[in-house]
Amino acid sequence: METLPLFLKLDEVCVVLIGGGQVATRKARLLVSAGAALTVIAPEITPELQDLLGLGTADVPVQATPADNRHQWLPEPYAGVEQLLGARLVIVATPDRAVNALVSEQACAHNILVNVVDSPALCTFLFPAIVDRSPLVIAIGSNGGSPVLARQVRRRIEAMVPATYGRLAAFARRLRTTVATALPDVELRRRFWEQIIDGPIAGKVLSGREAEASVDLETLLQAQQHNPETLTHGEVYLIGAGPGDPDLMTFKALRLLQAADVVLYDRLVNPLILDMARRDADRIYVGKRRAEHSVPQPAINQQLLELARQGRRVARLKGGDPFIFGRGGEEIELLAEHGIPFQVVPGITAASGAACYAGIPLTHRDYAQSVRFVAGHLKAGQEEHDWQAFSSPTETLVFYMGLSALDKICQQLQAHGRSPTTPVAVIERATLPEQRILVGTLDTIEDIVAAARPTAHTLIIVGEVVRLQRDLYWFGNTPANGS
Numbered sequence: 001m002e003t004l005p006l007f008l009k010l011d012e013v014c015v016v017l018i019g020g021g022q023v024a025t026r027k028a029r030l031l032v033s034a035g036a037a038l039t040v041i042a043p044e045i046t047p048e049l050q051d052l053l054g055l056g057t058a059d060v061p062v063q064a065t066p067a068d069n070r071h072q073w074l075p076e077p078y079a080g081v082e083q084l085l086g087a088r089l090v091i092v093a094t095p096d097r098a099v100n101a102l103v104s105e106q107a108c109a110h111n112i113l114v115n116v117v118d119s120p121a122l123c124t125f126l127f128p129a130i131v132d133r134s135p136l137v138i139a140i141g142s143n144g145g146s147p148v149l150a151r152q153v154r155r156r157i158e159a160m161v162p163a164t165y166g167r168l169a170a171f172a173r174r175l176r177t178t179v180a181t182a183l184p185d186v187e188l189r190r191r192f193w194e195q196i197i198d199g200p201i202a203g204k205v206l207s208g209r210e211a212e213a214s215v216d217l218e219t220l221l222q223a224q225q226h227n228p229e230t231l232t233h234g235e236v237y238l239i240g241a242g243p244g245d246p247d248l249m250t251f252k253a254l255r256l257l258q259a260a261d262v263v264l265y266d267r268l269v270n271p272l273i274l275d276m277a278r279r280d281a282d283r284i285y286v287g288k289r290r291a292e293h294s295v296p297q298p299a300i301n302q303q304l305l306e307l308a309r310q311g312r313r314v315a316r317l318k319g320g321d322p323f324i325f326g327r328g329g330e331e332i333e334l335l336a337e338h339g340i341p342f343q344v345v346p347g348i349t350a351a352s353g354a355a356c357y358a359g360i361p362l363t364h365r366d367y368a369q370s371v372r373f374v375a376g377h378l379k380a381g382q383e384e385h386d387w388q389a390f391s392s393p394t395e396t397l398v399f400y401m402g403l404s405a406l407d408k409i410c411q412q413l414q415a416h417g418r419s420p421t422t423p424v425a426v427i428e429r430a431t432l433p434e435q436r437i438l439v440g441t442l443d444t445i446e447d448i449v450a451a452a453r454p455t456a457h458t459l460i461i462v463g464e465v466v467r468l469q470r471d472l473y474w475f476g477n478t479p480a481n482g483s
Contacts, residue, residue, distance in 0.1 A: 241349020
């Protein structure tokens, strides 16, 4: 390593900032957030910097701020080394290279750490790119070689580390002494915290249920004191995997998937999404094809329960959104009955994903003021749809699992008032590179589909908004248009 990353405590520490422009303001923002006592030396400063120093935003030509304010502004050019004495850090952000070099030399001569913006050779310390999830703070540096690269890495880490991790870090810090007192053995304490951070207690904190998490931690801590081999309780993550494109997974979905010990999945889940799970996680295929369930739904529900009872973290991956034609409610009912903790992560439902990737707005001021999601395939003995309720030409209809019932859908909609020329889109494997869109009308789409023979992952959109698809599609191949 060329430099050693450290975290400095700056509460009430004197820091001199030379310069008053936008760059100096950005540095001041960081320093003030860390509690430093700033002395700014510059003939003029930005309104934001005045505000940070407690001077308001008006021009206040004074040499010191009121006594109750720890910051001060000296409205003058840099006057000499005397202005640096007593400071722990010096930051230089002026356009004058001679001044920058002079301040660096004088600070080094007095063993004061100095940073000259955009001049690594004049620095004895560097500012990193920062991911702030206080009290959790992540610093990324490139030793001054490429600040842009450091910022790009920071953006990637920000995407991976939820903002709520700050809440989790604060929770752990608050209870650190309690745990250390109860578990003096270092190894036992480490395993205890791993169990907390990787388990359902952390999940409750991240979900805003800190009081409940505190009770659970105290209970587990007492159990660990009496029996160090106490197993953690399991948890189930009901995760919406979205319509197919792995990039449409949410950050939370990815985080929980990668925390799981075992993953239950079905054929609607893209294998690329499944590959995002931990390599050592067990994978259990539970099938799910219309009228051909590899594992009956009650058996899946029971399996989730049993795995969680074994202390395992279980990810149940479901295509689309688990609460929209995903039977997610049925799966967590049994868990709730038995007191098994669970989390539900929404996913982009197939209707939204397919429509966006096909260039079909589900609502549009000129065409449709409402949208309705409909199950195209009904369970045996289930009450028939109220087809009359689907007759409005200003409502978009989206049929899930409707390919095998396409003839019935077209017939019933026409029989109950929809025009035969109502546009229809059948979208196969939406959001994936092999996406295919078949466009027709209620009286032509059956023949178009029969010729194209789509096989799986198919959604049907009915309504005037489909007319926009010709001009708005942007993803994949040109649609097969039969209208």
